[in-house]
Amino acid sequence: MGLRNKDLLGLKQLTAEEIMEILDTAKTMKMVLTSGNKKTSHLQGKSVITLFYENSTRTRLSFELASKYMGSASANISATGSSVAKGESLLDTARTIDMMATDIIIMRHSHSGAPHFIAPHLNASVVNAGDGMNEHPTQALLDMFTIYEKLGSLEGKKIAICGDIYHSRVVRSNAIGMKKLGADVSIYGPKTMMPVGIENLGCRVADNVADCVKDCDAVMGLRVQLERQHKSLFPSVAEYSKFYAITPEMLELAKPGALLMHPGPCNHGVELPTAVYDCDQSVINEQVTNGVAVRMAVLYLLMARRNQI
Numbered sequence: 001m002g003l004r005n006k007d008l009l010g011l012k013q014l015t016a017e018e019i020m021e022i023l024d025t026a027k028t029m030k031m032v033l034t035s036g037n038k039k040t041s042h043l044q045g046k047s048v049i050t051l052f053y054e055n056s057t058r059t060r061l062s063f064e065l066a067s068k069y070m071g072s073a074s075a076n077i078s079a080t081g082s083s084v085a086k087g088e089s090l091l092d093t094a095r096t097i098d099m100m101a102t103d104i105i106i107m108r109h110s111h112s113g114a115p116h117f118i119a120p121h122l123n124a125s126v127v128n129a130g131d132g133m134n135e136h137p138t139q140a141l142l143d144m145f146t147i148y149e150k151l152g153s154l155e156g157k158k159i160a161i162c163g164d165i166y167h168s169r170v171v172r173s174n175a176i177g178m179k180k181l182g183a184d185v186s187i188y189g190p191k192t193m194m195p196v197g198i199e200n201l202g203c204r205v206a207d208n209v210a211d212c213v214k215d216c217d218a219v220m221g222l223r224v225q226l227e228r229q230h231k232s233l234f235p236s237v238a239e240y241s242k243f244y245a246i247t248p249e250m251l252e253l254a255k256p257g258a259l260l261m262h263p264g265p266c267n268h269g270v271e272l273p274t275a276v277y278d279c280d281q282s283v284i285n286e287q288v289t290n291g292v293a294v295r296m297a298v299l300y301l302l303m304a305r306r307n308q309i
Contacts, residue, residue, distance in 0.1 A: 163222025
């Protein structure tokens with residue numbers, strides 16, 4: 001019971017068995033969420049702090065709710081409302097939080113590797129809630145849980161991921177995690193938004209959107225991350241939508257009933273038309289619910305390890 005490591009920093013560190021333990025635990029946690037009585041005592045007497053250096057709605061709120069549903073004392077800190085604004089270093093901030101008898105620190109940071117940097121210096125467990133363009137492990141876990149719940153397994157399933165590949169930490173974590181569970185992952189995006197060597201993660205780089213989504217069991221769109229772009233990587237939003245969006249015609253090339261996914265937030269009319277976003281095959285809103293269940297599972301399993309030690 002519990003994870004091998006003190007921290008959850010990325011899908012790279014997890015074995016296939018650990019991923020499945022998280023997904024199976026999330027099933028139980030989702031039952032709690034939908035039971036009408038969302039309070040449990042799994043984290044009673046424990047403390048969970050969210051430390052976010054970047055904006056977030058889904059990830060931050062789902063972690064906060066997950067910890068509160070499980071009975072922990074929880075608080076949140078943003079960079080703009082803390083001593084970071086006074087010039088305090090990342091490590092000093094993390095150590096300060098750690099010395100307040102904190103059990104788990106959930107951190108999002110714009111620099112890749114930030115959670116990996118602080119984790120060895122803290123007694124608290126560190127959960128990576130997104131670091132730069134590196135990884136977003138809990139988003140990938142909720143994506144995998146959604147597929148697992150709907151299709152029964154990821155083994156042998158074909159997954160398509162289309163959009164801003166270069167800036168997406170979601171695609172990196174998904175490629176790593178889905179491959180460990182036996183899925184075949186194809187990706188596609190503009191050549192200017194395709195990182196060199198991405199195929200080394202075990203995914204196939206498709207020739208176009210149609211090639212990427214053809215006969216897939218699940219199709220995922222990725223948001224164009226304009227906030228991370230220091231120069232334009234495509235001529236216009238209209239051209240991007242014309243050549244790279246997952247349109248109804250593209251979705252029809254996937255298997256009948258294929259899942260339509262998106263990590264959110266979505267630029268409607270850019271990577272997905274609203275008609276696709278709201279189609280019957282869409283599980284985008286359910287992904288949000290699953291995000292709370294998966295994060296409850298992660299917190300539970302990290303605490304189980306801490307309790308054993």
